[in-house]
Amino acid sequence: MTATSAPRRAAAPPATGGGPAPARPLPWLLPVLFFIGLFYLWPIIDALRLAFTDASLLDREANFSLDAIGAMLGSAALGTVLRNTAVFTLGSVFGQLLLGLAIALLVVRGERNNLRGMLVLRTLVLAAWVIPGIANGVIWQMLFSEAPFGAINSTLRLVGIPPVAWLSNPDNAMMSAIIATVWQGTAYSMILLYAALRSIDDTLYEAAAVDAATPWERLWFITLPELRGALLVNAILIVIMTLNTFDVIISLTGGGPGRATEVLALYAYNTVFYNFDLAGGSVLSILLMAISLTLAAIVAMFLPRSGRP
Amino acid sequence: MSELVLDGISKSFGDTEVVHGIDLTVAENEFVVLVGPSGCGKSTTLRMVAGLEAISSGELRIGGERVNDRSPGERDVAMVFQNYALYPHMSVAQNIAFGLRRRKLSRAERDAAVLEVAKLLEIEPLLDRRPRALSGGQRQRVAMGRAIIRDPQVFLFDEPLSNLDARLRLQMRLEIKRLHARKPVTTLYVTHDQTEAMTMADRVVVMNEGRIEQAGPPMEIYRNPRTRFVAEFIGAPAVNLFDARLTGGSDDGLWIELADGTRLSVPASRRAGCESYAGQPVVFGLRPEDIVIEAGDGPVAPVQMVETMGAETLAYLGFGGTEACARLTGDSVPSRGDQVHLRLGLERMILIDPTTDRVIGAA
Known part of the structure; x- marks a missing residue:
């Protein structure tokens, strides 16, 4: 049987894509190249140029210098900032993935059982995502507020738990920043994973049901392996988004107390706009980009390759 | 168990x-x-x-x-x-x-x-x-x-x-x-x-x-x-069904009268079950393998289309006011336009009451 069903067209050259490539592709690519160049490449190259100067916001007259690179990489704050960034990114990404997956599983399960209100639930979760980061920070600042009207603390007080210093205690501030970011970013993961969950073949679950699989086994043997691609793509995207986050933090804690929540993106922002150190900010931006690209490349290595599961 | x-x-x-x-x-x-x-x-x-x-x-x-x-x-x-x-x-x-x-x-x-x-x-x-x-x-x-x-x-x-x-x-x-x-x-x-x-x-x-x-x-x-x-x-090609009428002869039993006027005598072995339908319209069914081309005194029908399949041949015949499919074995393949004599396996016919769509005489 294997002999009759084996493919027999080994002699034909493999097709390279959908149809013949145009003889001169450049004119077709030019508009895309132009816009990518203008809005992406040029700013990156300019930041790279500025990193090798002594430019400041007040004095655009820039001379070649390696001082900014030395000063930034040697600065005492960088270690703290990088550690903050790592904690913030890891916490937010895992939180968003887990919570997003949990809600997506809940919604899909609800829909499968024809439960009412699933559309409303999806919309509500998504609503968090359309709130701008700055507004999100302000909202959570009010919730976390340690004044008598602070929503969370007054609720805690109602059930007899002593108030928590959400933002003023350096040990809690990072957790609060992560909570605010996860709350907002969960919607994104949820929608992506929801779509991926919906595309899993239902008969796999039916086969598993006949094979007496428990809900955990179904999650472990079917759902998670089937979601692997979506989870990884989702992880790449939110790692990059989270690394670049500074709007939530600037409005929630401003990076404080002290440097307790100052992440790399915020540090770069502060360097340029508070210290007027354009060159230093450019060095930090390039560093941030390098970290993003490295992490994305690492995650991408685990993506399922076509033709091999 | x-x-x-x-x-x-x-x-x-x-x-x-x-x-x-x-x-x-x-x-x-x-x-x-x-x-x-x-x-x-x-x-x-x-x-x-x-x-x-x-x-x-x-x-x-x-x-x-x-x-x-x-x-x-x-x-x-x-x-x-x-x-x-x-x-x-x-x-x-x-x-x-x-x-x-x-x-x-x-x-x-x-x-x-x-x-x-x-x-x-x-x-x-x-x-x-x-x-x-x-x-x-x-x-x-x-x-x-x-x-x-x-x-x-x-x-x-x-x-x-x-x-x-x-x-x-x-x-x-x-x-x-x-x-x-x-x-x-x-x-x-x-x-x-x-x-x-x-x-x-x-x-x-x-x-x-x-x-x-x-x-x-x-x-x-x-x-x-x-x-x-x-x-x-059940059955491929499907059973041939013809609109027909059961008529009682003056003396000798039952006849099936097809839409084109062909009269077929109900064999003695099948008479018992359907006598009560004499004078009524019925649907007369015959499996394709129960229609055989054979010289004799059977009804004559024109061959309208032929499908050869190797071991067997399907011949579509103008018969009974409609088209009937015959499954022929053997090597003598008729050609389109031939007039052929048919031998019908009436012992195995299926008679259906058109008012109930139930087969007459079935349990």
């Missing part, structure tokens, strides 16, 4: 009842095929047996125990799906072994069980592959392996061959039958293909619009259909 009993099983979606009180007993190790057109409720019935659909009313018993409220995994049934539903990220061996994970087997015992099933299905060389690297026929075997290894009380097949090409379908049909002969299990098999039903079943159950039209051994269903639906659905 692993007898499967459906006792008045019904299924409703909201207010619409789609399966109306199915009564069916599949004896131990019997191979029963549920056949019918799409939408007749056969798949829903099978899914109720598997536990994938809730049973609206009636009782389902497996091995004498009521299983209505058990989950699919607790019913000790195995199912082969139309799209095979193999776990895509597991190897063939892992797919087959999946049903064993709850039995406390050592690794060696499990591997031995997988190997035994793989040998039975001739898929040993594929054990390390992933499902996507398999052909349709190979996937089909793996799906069966996954079911066989569990040694279930009841085997369920949901149109397992309809995703295969015609040639492979024939081959797998034979193989499933061979497998069942070697390793008998109580089996319920759903298909829309009457050929599959005829060739594979110990007993065929024809369903239509959520009801069982007739159940019986294949030849019984073929020769003695109880309704017009069964007569038309």
